[in-house]
Amino acid sequence: MGTSGGAGDARAAVSALAEGLERLAGAALWPLGDGELAEVAGLLDQVRRLADGQTVRLLGEVDSRGLPGQDGTGSPGAWLRKVSPTLRPAEAAGLGKQAQTLYRSALSPELAPTRGAPEAGALRVCQARVVTDTIEKLSPPHVPADGPEAIDADQVTTAQVMLLDDATRLPAADLAKCATAIRHHLDPSADDRLARDEKAQHRQRCLILSTEASGMTFLQGLLTKEAGAALRTAIDAWSAPQPADDGTPDPRTAGQRRHDALQRLAETTLARDEVPTSHGSHVKVIVRVTGETLAAAIAPSGPDQIKPTGLPPAELDDGTPISRQLLARLSCGAALVPVLLDDLGNPLEVGRTLRDYTARQRTALIERDRHCTWPGCTAPVSWCDAHHVDYWEHGGRTDLTRGALLCGRHHRYVHATGATARLVDGQIIWTEPGSPPESPPPDPQRWQRQYLQRLTRQWLVPRRE
Template sequence: MVEELAQADDAVAACVDAAAWALSEDDLVGALEAAHRLEQRLAAVKLALVREVDGRGIARAQGASCTAVWLRERLRLTVPAARRLVDLATALDSGNPGVRQALADGVITLDQARVITDTVTTVQTTAGAEAADKAVGVLVEWAGQFDPTLLRKLGTRILDHVAPDLADAATQKALDADAARADRDRHLTLSTQTDGRLRLTGILDAETAGLLRATIDPLTAPSGPDDTRTPGQRRHDALTDVCRLALRTGELPDSGGEPAQIVVTTTYDELTHQLGTGTLDTGPQLTPEVVRRLACDAAILPAVLNSTGQPLDLGRQRRLITGPLRRALVLRDKGCAFPGCDRPPRWCHAHHIHHWADGGTTNLTNAVLLCGHHHRHLHHTNWTVRLANDGHPEFTPPTWLDPKQLPRRNHYHRRT
């Protein structure tokens, strides 16, 4: 087998160096399908090898706690991916020869094989081996037409085809099995990058996925014709808005005896002169522009430090645009005041027209409601805002957008 795989490796290496651009359209499509089929057949070989390694106990003999951990070190896989390989290899070796053969023949994919083995296991538990064998044939046939997601949905009704008299009870068991699998696999990993950013990875169960989509989907639409953010950036900013709203409610559990909050430390001179950076309590540093934007709608706690940075005195915390003042601002602006934006008040920050750090006052005539996106937009572009003679905010675009710089208003909220 080692020699055969070495020959196959040489053949694949030759294909890597081949000029795909020289292929005709038919040959190009054919080569793609052949490469895909070969990938599945190699997956069948790999699973057989994984099963043998697991069965012999090689992982423990070499000092690993389990085969999944050994595979992580040996093949540089994640533990969840390695565990899925071990689970599928075991399932294919335990009474699923039809699925194993279909994968070896390249007629189903690795993901389809997982779906089929999960479904067949449920069928066998519910209706016995004969129904399970029939289910394999039906599911493999369906795999030629449907992707793994649709195949899993169709699999919930497989007993309608192979054991109709047991279909209702089996459907419920299949749903219970899916729920148990979702409960087992759910996780969220937060990985801090060297520059302070955070990488999010994970799998959400169906309920949490529904809650997340219901929460962020209304916030991911472009906020206007000048919104150049990618869909991924809009989802990122929507998550930011959701977190801000959660913090604003005051209903989150305390953290170390304090309300849930983010803390930014900077000096007065750096804040007023837009120099230097601010530091989050978790360590990462923020640019002066971000610090000033956060200070628009925040609680300010003045502190006197000695020459070594030790606190000597903490003044009274000063809240900015909150309480009755924010309610008055909501009554006036009714939502994000930026032209064309439909974000409601609960998604908005209170922005100082003349920045607080520059001596701006904290009152209704120096404030405007802005959603997270337009708050960032106003701080980082040449748009300006002022209150017109009637007391409502109007925005002046930069010259590149409108050479005449005619003031614009948000008419969306005025109509409602």
């Protein structure tokens, strides 16, 4: 691939761009007017488009020199990951594939208009990918080179021009819909090819779950059409806003509501034992915890009782630390198995699964409560957990008089604040934090000592000799 400038021109241009952005990082934004902020935002978007377009051009040069084969990376995308290790694999692979199509494939001459648009920053790489994929599928060998099903080259060129024009106004998802309509108009066998594409997509399906440094889980993947439709339908059904009875809007963002809906899907499945067994047992969430930490977590707690203890945190099975509040909340369900550790982190015993309400008991709770029992909340029963009013670990009974339905948001709130409840004439009455207690609160230190003494007897299965 040829260049028109000197060997140092490209490096100098990129260095100047980086220096300009560094100067921007040190510049105050508050003096800018509203219109100037919008102008700067537009310029930054242009920089992103140009940077991605030039990255694709650079990868085309890398591929033309055979560098991925020489250093063992094998592909332009993998080569990019080697020099930019923090780049996400899917993003690097997409840029590499686009470079191969635009600069190294048999269609490269025909794709010159599409190639020039992202280079000039006039088109996003994701939009260019829609155009190149469409032109590929309208050209041999995807369609016959001759015969009644062959597509005239001039029509393919016209399709490229139309899509490039549409790309100036449409995001990639809407552009893809236009591309599909063009394909079906020009290719009489497009539906058969669509079926083959779907088979190929089935092979490409993937889901990646990785733990970030913060302990949160990053989710990324490609779902087939049917899997995506099923997941989207389920999440949409459970992610509607939940305004309060007085009309106060749901404070959660749309993304947060979808997150909560996905969490509810997983928790509901685990609670109903609808997952495959592993070595004869239903899959459960494993938590590694010392006895002292567990005792502190399950002791009655309120905002004034959650104090530093110097104890190590509990950990999920992948090593992610969790707070005592989260440990206590997890202990309400049946999907938790505690693994007690000694002071050196070695497992002492594996606890039995914490007791949960049976399906018949939950049905009775649903009939009684009808929705979340927190005052003013009408979240449907499908969003609710069966909460132990007296935690089972504290000696409470798993029966209808000691259970209450709580949606995920208020379940977290109850565990975080230590709110209490009682059953009065068939109705759950909650005492909010700060309200006068009906009796003096128990001494948390006494409770912790008692719980720790009872752990082996009440929680743990006998050791097998």
